[in-house]
Amino acid sequence: MKRILVIGGGAMGSAFTIPCLENKNDVTITEPYSKKFIRDLSTKKKFHSALKVKLSKKLKFKKFSKNLLRERFDLIVIALSLPGIDFIGKELKDSNVKTPILVLTKGLKYEKKSKRILTISEQLRKVSGTRNISVLKGPCLAKELARKNQTSVVIANKSINFAKKIGKRISTKYYLTEFSKDVIGVEVCSAIKNIYSMIIGAGQSLNISSNLFQKSIIEMKYLTKYFKGNEETTLGLAGIGDLYVSAAGGRNSKMGNYLGKGYTFKNAKKKFMPNDTVEGEQLAREISPFVLKKIDKSKVPLMVNLIRTIIKNKKFKI
Ligand SMILES: NC(=O)c1ccc[n+]([C@@H]2O[C@H](COP(=O)([O-])OP(=O)(O)OC[C@H]3O[C@@H](n4cnc5c(N)ncnc54)[C@H](O)[C@@H]3O)[C@@H](O)[C@H]2O)c1
Structure with missing residues (x-):
């Protein structure tokens, strides 16, 4: 069993916990921003208002804090939308987090100073100082994943073995994973x-x-x-x-x-x-x-x- 922290209790972050739990991981979810999602996840029923499903009782909800980021996890999953990336990068830096990261967020960032386009993983690496960042992208409607409809996604990391390690921890019969070394290509396409x-x-x-x-x-x-x-x-x-x-x-x-x-x-x-x-x-x-x-x-x-x-x-x- 691995300890996974999902940051972002929106539709995708919450749906992603389903195959993770089914794989017998110890899964905690946290929500730094939206009162609605905090309400959904912290009630006993765990009915998610965007997904329209009840999430597993095994899913742990914890209030977002720097102390939570300092707890020992094997993988931290970022499922915030684009405007949350700089925020979470800074939080990870302040808490000196070295845990491997998996990014679900889709988008690109324009760096005004250098007039460059950065992918989310490049931006996150720059702001947080974290080195081991993988990305997971592909055709995945959160609502369909929550209903366990078959979904295929691609996990990219320069180390294909590390991407496969993540795949082993999270894939199920209905959540299939492919792998790629082309982190930039995967991020650019998905954005x-x-x-x-x-x-x-x-x-x-x-x-x-x-x-x-x-x-x-x-x-x-x-x-x-x-x-x-x-x-x-x-x-x-x-x-x-x-x-x-x-x-x-x-x-x-x-x-x-x-x-x-x-x-x-x-x-x-x-x-x-x-x-x-x-x-x-x-x-x-x-x-x-x-x-x-x-x-x-x-x-x-x-x-x-x-x-x-x-x-x-x-x-x-x-
Ligand atoms: N990789 C995949 O398989 C996959 C699939 C679907 C969606 N996505 C991506 O996941 C991300 C989230 O999508 P969703 O459907 O869960 O959206 P959502 O609107 O349901 O949830 C958005 C999440 O981002 C947070 N957020 C929004 N603005 C923020 C801010 N300013 N600061 C901090 N947090 C903020 C919200 O609180 C919430 O946790 C998007 O980038 C989307 O493209 C990825």
Whole structure:
């Protein structure tokens, strides 16, 4: 049995505890930010309001604190959304944590000072000082995982053996793991698919969306290589696999659909999705200074078009 701490009691962090517990690990979850998730996880029933399932009684909930981070764990899992990454990096540094980390968060960071794009693991390594960081990505809707529908994900670490060690600790019959050494490629693909799923969602017919899907893959390949990942990773679970799920359903493609209908981002958000986080929007704003200045626009016309649509709040042109 291994001791696992999951930081982030949202939909994904909570769903992730299910295969971990089934693998007979000792699993603790903590939530640093949301009162709603703290309430869900700390009550006896453990009914999760986003997943609409009762979580196992074996799941331990502990209040987030520096002392909790200092406890002995074999693995710390980060399941916060993008805005929580710098916060948790600092907390890990302050508590001098050396435990291996597994990151579920999808996204990229723009470092203003050096004018560079960093992956989440690079950013976390920089802020926290932690060295052994693995990432887990791929097509995984938290609600489906919570219902134990079969899900396949990829774990990436420069040491493939370490990635496999994590896989052994967490995989089940319904939660299957693949492995990769291409940490950058896996992280880049799993982030930018949020933008491309919005673009595919904007196609107002299957024919148009299929065309946008194919063009998106070409751009994803280009960007993965540009950021020094392996082009082939685009065709794996973190790339085309995750793009399919996000384009077929989910908040990004839903927003894309409104953009395709001619709404501006702000109007669509206000009218149809006022309480939803649209991760593709967060990412578009985060990386826009880099993409618009540094990348050859003729290589990524769809991404440039979507970024401009969002930051200038203009109508999307297909
Ligand atoms: N790797 C995978 O298989 C996989 C699958 C689905 C989602 N995800 C990723 O996991 C992350 C969380 O997704 P989710 O569906 O659980 O979202 P959610 O909205 O249900 O939960 C978000 C989590 O982030 C925390 N958070 C939000 N803003 C924060 C802030 N400013 N500071 C600190 N914490 C903050 C929330 O409290 C909560 O714990 C996202 O990045 C998502 O893309 C990964």
